Structure formats: C-alpha cells, structure tokens
Amino acid sequence: MNSLSTMTYEVTGRIARITLNRPSRGNGITMALPIELKACVERANQDQSVHVIALSGNGSGFCGGYDLVESAEGVMEGGEDPRRPAGTVLDPLVQMMNHQPNSNWDPMVDYAMMSRNVKGFMSLFHSEKPVVCKVHGFCVAGGTDMALCSDLLVIADDAKIGYPPARVWGSPTTSMWVYRLGIEKAKRLLFTGDCLSGKEAVEWGLAIESAPASSLDERFEILLERIARMPVNQLVMMKLLTNQTLLNQGLNTTQMLGTILDGITRHTQEGYDFQQLAMREGFKEAVRQRDEPFGDYGMSTFKG
Numbered sequence: 001m002n003s004l005s006t007m008t009y010e011v012t013g014r015i016a017r018i019t020l021n022r023p024s025r026g027n028g029i030t031m032a033l034p035i036e037l038k039a040c041v042e043r044a045n046q047d048q049s050v051h052v053i054a055l056s057g058n059g060s061g062f063c064g065g066y067d068l069v070e071s072a073e074g075v076m077e078g079g080e081d082p083r084r085p086a087g088t089v090l091d092p093l094v095q096m097m098n099h100q101p102n103s104n105w106d107p108m109v110d111y112a113m114m115s116r117n118v119k120g121f122m123s124l125f126h127s128e129k130p131v132v133c134k135v136h137g138f139c140v141a142g143g144t145d146m147a148l149c150s151d152l153l154v155i156a157d158d159a160k161i162g163y164p165p166a167r168v169w170g171s172p173t174t175s176m177w178v179y180r181l182g183i184e185k186a187k188r189l190l191f192t193g194d195c196l197s198g199k200e201a202v203e204w205g206l207a208i209e210s211a212p213a214s215s216l217d218e219r220f221e222i223l224l225e226r227i228a229r230m231p232v233n234q235l236v237m238m239k240l241l242t243n244q245t246l247l248n249q250g251l252n253t254t255q256m257l258g259t260i261l262d263g264i265t266r267h268t269q270e271g272y273d274f275q276q277l278a279m280r281e282g283f284k285e286a287v288r289q290r291d292e293p294f295g296d297y298g299m300s301t302f303k304g
Contacts, residue, residue: 006033009040014051014228016044016129023059028067029142034120037146041123041131051228051235053131054220055124055150061137063146065165068283110263117145118173118259124149125243128236130227134220136213140195141165148176151239153207154223155198156216161206162195167290168270175258179246180206193294 008019018040020027044050057063124131124146133150139161147153147161155161163172177186185204198210211219265271278286
C-alpha cells in the first residue's frame with residue numbers, strides 16, 4: 001500500500017485505519033480515491049487480525065466532495081452553444097474521468113464512469129467487517145457517499161454534513177439518504193440542499209454519536225475498541241443480517257437511478273449555467289452564488 005496517493009492505511013491492534021490524506025484539497029475526491037478505498041477495504045477484510053475499519057480524514061475536514069475546481073474552470077473549445085445539451089461542451093466530470101474535454105456527452109458513458117465510483121464507495125457497505133466513520137469539519141457533496149456507506153457515523157458537534165449540489169449540478173449517486181434518515185427527512189435535505197450540524201445529525205438519526213471537537217477522537221476510539229472486542233465471525237454475521245434489509249428494499253436499483261440522474265443534473269439548463277459561471281468566475285464563486293440565497297455562504301469553501 002506504499003503507492004497510495006489519496007489516503008493512508010495502517011493497522012493498530014484489531015483496527016484497520018483508512019485516512020483520507022489530501023488535506024490541502026479538502027480531501028477532494030479524484031478518480032483514484034474510490035479505487036484506493038476499495039483496495040484498502042479489501043486488504044482489511046483479508047487481514048484476519050482486523051475486526052473493525054476506521055475511516056477518517058486528515059486536515060480541516062473529512063471530505064469536501066469531488067475535487068472539481070480546476071476542471072470546472074477549464075477553457076471550452078469549439079464554436080457550438082455550450083448551453084445546448086447536444087452541443088460540444090466541457091463536462092468537468094467527463095474531463096476528469098476520460099480526459100476527452102470536447103466529447104459529446106453520452107449519458108451511458110457518464111453512468112458507467114460514475115457507477116465505478118459508487119462501487120468504490122459501496123465497498124464500505126459491502127465490507128464483511130464493520131466500518132465506523134469519523135467526521136470533523138465538513139462532509140459535503142460526494143464526501144457524504146463515504147460517510148453514509150459506512151456502518152456507523154461519529155461526528156463533531158460543530159461539523160457540517162449535507163448535499164448542497166442538490167440545488168444544482170448533482171444527485172447523490174449512492175442514494176443512501178432515504179435509507180439512513182427515512183423519506184421525509186431525506187426530502188427535507190434534498191429539497192433544499194441544506195446541511196446538518198453534528199448535533200442535528202444525531203437528533204435526525206444520521207449519526208450514532210456527536211461530541212465536541214476536543215473529545216471526538218476519544219469517543220471514536222471508545223466505540224472502535226468496543227466493536228473490536230467482538231469475534232470477527234459475529235461481526236460478519238450481524239452486518240450481513242442488517243444490510244440485507246436495505247438490499248431487500250431495492251438499494252441497488254435506487255443507486256442506478258441516482259447515478260443516471262447525477263449525469264442529467266450536470267446537463268440541464270441550470271447545470272450549464274452553473275458550469276459557465278464556474279468557467280468565467282471560478283468554481284468557488286459559482287458555488288457561492290448557488291448557496292448564498294440559502295444563507296449558507298460557508299458551503300462555498302468546500303471543493304465539490
């Protein structure tokens with residue numbers, strides 16, 4: 001695992017620790033991240049000494065979503081109207097994934113690429129061994145895919161977690177919000193793009209525990225150690241049993257729809273307007289203008 005570029009991996013006692021490690025970019029998601037995440041989860045599952053996986057992030061926050069600043073600010077080429085869905089347009093996600101900035105958008109190519117990322121994030125859900133995620137600072141946009149695909153979430157009281165791209169230019173590909181919150185609370189967040197504080201995340205049932213930032217690590221370690229006392233075979237059986245409920249509810253089909261819709265959100269009129277603004281004035285400014293009417297300008301400091 002010496003070749004990891006987006007995270008670190010180590011084992012301490014019975015705990016495998018996966019730590020997102022691009023703090024200067026808000027641990028923004030690149031195409032390498034889901035691949036490395038899946039490899040780390042597989043390594044932990046194959047290690048007979050590991051009982052539980054700890055997922056966290058270095059720096060000022062857990063994860064600010066996809067690292068799209070540079071690609072969203074790219075220069076478009078070609079003479080067609082960039083607003084037109086059938087036109088030649090620089091799609092930041094397509095550029096990032098297949099390095100063809102002038103390709104016509106193909107929804108199934110988009111789906112194939114984004115679904116690979118979903119498989120990487122869902123390696124946390126499908127992991128035989130439990131995954132406990134620690135969130136501090138911020139966990140927004142694509143960062144929530146990893147947090148919500150984990151089994152348990154421990155969060156700082158003052159952290160922010162949510163999916164602001166629901167306002168424009170995104171649909172949650174792993175589609176875990178309803179399964180974690182219930183339909184009404186999920187609608188409340190996705191109809192507004194609002195974020196929850198850590199305390200609110202616990203009140204809403206999204207996180208299992210919140211703590212002041214100063215004691216977050218301590219509370220996280222206590223939970224990890226308690227889980228690590230369990231025999232691995234019991235942990236595997238309990239996770240299989242509980243996960244089966246979500247699978248029976250059609251999680252795979254919901255994720256397919258969410259991933260297809262994610263591509264469409266980037267190719268609506270509003271999506272093209274957002275992209276054009278990002279190219280003219282910068283991605284952070286586009287996010288600021290998206291979020292400012294909702295009174296949470298602070299979300300524009302995140303990457304995705």
